[in-house]
Amino acid sequence: MSGNGGFELAGAGVVVTGAGHGIGEALARRFAAAGARVVVNDLDAKAAEAVAEEIGAGALPGDAADPDGVEALITGARAALGEIDLYCANAGTAVGGSEQAADADWERSWQVNVMSHVRASRMLTGPWLERGRGHWISTVSAAGLLTMLDAAPYAVTKHAALAFAEWLAVTYQHRGITVQALCPQGVRTDMLGGTGAAGDLLLRPTAIEPSQVAETVVEALADGRFLILPHPETAQMYQHRATDTDRWLRGLGRVQQQLDATR
Template sequence: MFENQIIAITGATGGIGRGIAEMYIANGAKVAISDYKDCQETAKEIGAKAYICDVSDEASVKNFIASVEADLGPIDTYISNAGVGSGNGRYVAKASNESWEQAWQVNVMGSVYAARALMPSWVERGSGRFVVTASAAGLLNQIGSASYTATKHAAVAFAESVAIEHGADGIKANCICPQYVRSEMTKGMAMAENSQDGYLEPSDVANALKAAIEKDQFYVFPHEVVQEYFVNRAKYPDAYLDGMGKLKQKVGDAFAAAKK
């Protein structure tokens, strides 16, 4: 399905990024993976080409894209997958300005920087696909992490903007919105490992993306129940907030880094 397509993926040392890379490689694509640290070992294991990219740095993102295109050819699909999360602490706004800025730069601006570099050539040739790994938190809420929730909402909105602004140019967009997926970020997290809606594998997310592309669907729901929650949130907003408040009381502040 993706034979000889050039795919670039950020945050792909493990977790969802690696799972998506493996899916594309299995379907005949040429895949470039990147992370803020060396990912040569992962690349060797799965048959990809490795790069270093700090998505919070626009120059690093531009260099990653330019290097991939120089080495492999014009990028067909860009997967903006790198993400970070941190806890509130005892109060909703207790987290540091630095942690909020990091969340904004990585979870939102990393996609903006990539789109800024890619869109002119994609519009000119009339094709391209931009995929944002957001989160169910981008449609709902992540208890214990206001910065993650706020920036993932912004990530969803930016992905929608790509679809709206450039659909007529022949450019496709997808937004991946899973709940908990096995990764370094969720390792040891009780809320993840005990999730009533399932603790998915990265391959489940990759297969859901493939299915969404085949069906030409913007949203990717690896946990199908997220769409139901999203609809109910829109229909019954007060009930949604009340229910989330009760869930908060039940599970505690799982992301809290400190009590005071």
């Protein structure tokens, strides 16, 4: 529950999407350890159920990006929890490629990385506004603040996810809804393994464990900061991007040339 002292996990009703693996699993485990009543969602039903059983949580597997899936998840979570105090829109998909990526890849990225957030918020904000409190966390990734080479669908839709989180914060913060955006760089998950040469160059050297991300989130819940940055250097990169955009783009362009030279 939210208040002047931050969010109190003990006893809170929490939903984490994409919680069968990776960051979502780490979040679910950490929240449950702090006394939260957790609902674990994942497209991988077996993984969701296994995590839920291990941490004493409920499992509501399904597609958190599909309109019917979102409705089933939130309706089921409310029935189990009474109310959802914290919703972690963590499920995501990392599709690589350029502007030449197939329309289906662009569409799936849009549905999972952006529209899943929009659809969930439609069902959450009304009750939260009536209560005068609610808490939302979007897992955006540093790609939403910066970019990701060789992954246009991912970078573009993560920028959109950040923009939507910003919009939610600006629109509802004065009415009791706290919105935060989780923006890690490399995290040692299956998703990192699919980032290819760009990931090897940009992400792997500073990659951290999902449990470290979860600890940073718990710390951020205490003060409600908008940007949750498990990699502190992300803030400096974001500042450089904003204050000298041309220099920033030239620097990344040189990295892109390195990647091109390896092909």
